[in-house]
Amino acid sequence: MDQRHAKPYQARVQLLNGQLRELSDWQGFATQPKQIALCEQMEYLAEQPMDPEAKAERIKELQNEWRDLGGSSDRNLWSRFKAASDKAYEPCKAYFSAKSGLKQANLEKRSAICEQLESFLNNADWSSIDWKAAERIHQTARQEWKEAWPVEFRDNRAVQKRFDELLKKLEAPLDEERRKNEALKQAIVEKAEALVDHEPLQEAMNQAKALQGDWQAIGITRHREDRKLWQAFRKACDQIFARRDAERTEQQQASRAADESAQAALEQVAEASSDSHEESVTAALATLRGIDESNLSKGVREQVQQEKQRLNKALSELKLRAKMASWQSLVMAATTGETANDSVPQHWTALADASDASDPAELVIRAEILCGVPSPETDQQRRMEIQVRRLADGMGSADNGNDQMQDVEKLLASWCLAGIGKDANTELAERLNKALANLNQA
Secondary structure (H helix, E strand, O other): OOHHHHHHHHHHHHHHHHHHHHHHHHHHHHHHHHHHHHHHHHHHHHOOOOOHHHHHHHHHHHHHHHHHOOOOOOHHHHHHHHHHHHHHHHHHHHHHHHHHHHHHHHHHHHHHHHHHHHHHHHHOOOOOOOHHHHHHHHHHHHHHHHHOOOOOHHHHHHHHHHHHHHHHHHHHHHHHHHHHHHHHHHHHHHHHHHOOOOOOHHHHHHHHHHHHHHHHHOOOOOHHHHHHHHHHHHHHHHHHHHHHHHHHHHHHHHHHHHHHHHHHHHHHHHHHOOOOOHHHHHHHHHHHHOOOHHHOOHHHHHHHHHHHHHHHHHHHHHHHHHHHHHHHHHHHHHHOOOOOHHHOOOOHHHHHHHOOOOOHHHHHHHHHHHHOOOOOHHHHHHHHHHHHHHHHOOOOOOOOHHHHHHHHHHHHHHHHHOOOHHHOOHHHHHHHHHHHHHHHHO
16 A cells, blocks of 8 residues: 555554464463473473384374464474473384385285286187186285385375276176176076976985086186075075985884884794694794885895795605605505505606616615615615616715705605505515605705
8 A cells, every 4th residue: 555545544553563463472381281282292202112103193293282382482482392202202203214214015916906906817718718717816916015014105096096997808708707707607507497396206315416426517706696606506505415314214104113013023933833733833934924024124024025035945845754654654555555646646656667666675775765764784785786786887876955855755655656565575665665754854
């Protein structure tokens, strides 16, 4: 303003300047205790061992409080606060210097990670790549990037942008492969669900096991999606094998019931067959043959089979004993001429026609040879001659049971039907019956 326009305001400005100086004096008087307190706090802070980050933060807070008080016109007080601040910050200075070097080293690590990722992407053959290895590279890069911290924010911007772009390039084919594999696993889940009610059950279980192998052969998937698919697949497989467990329980129950029934039948059979009558043994065998062995346990099935064998053997012995008794009766009847054609087995007629025996004594000796019974001393010479003749004829001894029985029947047919027994005495008949008795015991 020129002097003409400024003159009216000069007195007013001088008055206000005086008031301002007075207020400044009062302000210094009011803030000085607070500033002294800040000096004391800073001096105390300088002596405390603290984490550098926390200490630097506290120094900053005290400095802000000093500024909020408007500074100080007392140069001694300001020098005191400044010296305490410098002393307090001294250990922080080395820390932040080292931290700055660490940030630079981490920035270099991140740059190296980008170089490695870019090299991998440039050389990757996605048609034959190891997808699990590629996924590990993706995970490792993210982990190492995270570990390379702290970094200077401004310096990291460009490196971070490059890293994000490289990750996207790697994630794109990985995500495509994951979705393709998830579709394969979804198809396996659907196949497993279709097997829940499939018959036969064994075929369903075999196919479920094969599907488990197929599942393991499938490559990478997203973790969350894979977990959902696995739960669905596991549920279907559990339902399939739960049917097996239910059938197994049912079979065990049926086996217990069958065992109890078979044990009762075995006890009944043991009582019924103990009297050694052919009718009782036949009935006991019929009872055992009526048992359905398909549901029996191994031990009870063996008991039933052993009892069948025992009864079959007993029945055979009873029938043989009855047959021998009948034959012995026919032998004695033939010596008296009482044997009739209708009292002997029908096939004996053909056997009698084919027999070459004509002498009662020779017939008895031959029977004794066949049945393994010694002949009297007086017939030893003749027995030897008969044995030599049999050997010469290629007959030897009848080792085969069926041949032995047939040869004995031939002799009996001749004894009863060819009249040989009629010419024999009682002693020869008794010797013949003794030979038959030995055959029965054999």
